[in-house]
Amino acid sequence: MSPPPTAALSLSLSLLLLLLLSFSTTTTNAHNITRILAKYPQFSSFNHYLTATHLASQINRRQTITVLVLDNTAMSSLLSRHFSLYTLKNILSLHVIVDYFGSKKLHRISKRTTLASTMFQATGSAPGTSGFINITNLKGGKVGFGAEDNEGKLDATFVKSVKEIPYNISVIQISHPLDSAEAEAPTAPPSDLNLIEIMSKQGCKAFADLLKATGADKTFNQNLDAGLTVCCPTDRILKDFMPKYKNLTASKKKSLLLYHGIPVYMNMQLLKTNTGTMNTLATDGVDNFDFTVDKDDEVVTLDTSVVTAKITGIVKDEEPLIVYSINKVLLPKEIYKPVEAVSAPDDDEEADGPADSEAADDQTADDNSGVQGLGGKRLVMVALSLCIGMLLM
């Protein structure tokens, strides 16, 4: 007995809705620090510099954050010291705590004192614990703030709570800028970010050498200022691929390398919320040279339809540049023949070996992570056909 048509219809529709909900990307725009501060003219200078240093967008991307804001008087004492914009960025990022501290929590710190990690710490440019700030409950209900590397001096005190959206963003006014020798140290502008040097030092030397040898590094560097994401096959992975690489023509070599760059800054959070087709530095008017970004819980995969690579780590994250390590060379379908989507059993074996070479050699390579990456899509397809089937009943 088949269910009555209306029941089947509502069942299939709710099934479809459920699926759409679980697969839709979660790009909820939680908060906008620029808009929050725009209502307060006394913070206009701080707000201006959050935008000028690109800290505003980094703050907005974080899901849990506390901004220690300075009024225009406190800002002018800071600005009178004529820091470069890049140094100012470090200083201001020391005023952004990567945790939620509302007024209540600030006044009731357990054991009366704590160290909080800031965005300066998160940049990786803060040596030791210099990216932490000390928050201490003082006598008379006051709350003191000081940089951890400030010899125990608490420069600033809590003034008032400006805006609290628990537990997304808290904006707290403090009395004075936090002094920190490390944050105030002269900083090289990001255009001095030396991609080749960074990669060479962090297990991506083989890839960096290829970029240099082909001149592809120029294209990567041209995109640095506007934002760049690099997917770097680690030295071991690349070594296994070299015989095949040597076989390519000069122009295909270059395309393959450019294929490993995305002309926009995509940190993990952005990648996870923007799954789907991604253009690369190799993309031009004629050839797509794109791949599909997918996520499976915490694992982000890049599916070229020839291979599926996994992101295995972050080599460098300093906006506007992020470099990931990946476990396979990305083989574009414009150069290698795509693998048929085979339904291989989904076992748990880690596919982090040099499986890329096999994938291109024999077109039926059972690429485990590829199957994982396709799993979600196949589920949708099955559910859709199920729905359609029920509708036709």
Ligand SMILES: *[C@@H]1O[C@H](CO)[C@@H](O)[C@H](O)[C@H]1NC(C)=O
């Ligand atoms: C907090 O952020 C989450 C997503 O990050 C969002 O869904 C929620 O609506 C936000 N809460 C408020 C009160 O804005």
Ligand SMILES: *[C@@H]1O[C@H](CO)[C@@H](O)[C@H](O)[C@H]1NC(C)=O
């Ligand atoms: C945040 O708000 C500002 C000012 O209202 C606006 O210019 C900017 O586009 C907003 N940013 C985002 C990401 O919505």
Ligand SMILES: *[C@@H]1O[C@H](CO)[C@@H](O)[C@H](O)[C@H]1NC(C)=O
């Ligand atoms: C924070 O600074 C105060 C004052 O110098 C000090 O007594 C306290 O131990 C510090 N707290 C932490 C967690 O280091």
Ligand SMILES: *[C@@H]1O[C@H](CO)[C@@H](O)[C@H](O)[C@H]1NC(C)=O
């Ligand atoms: C290189 O290309 C030749 C000719 O197409 C082919 O026979 C050979 O197997 C290739 N070698 C590798 C390592 O792919």
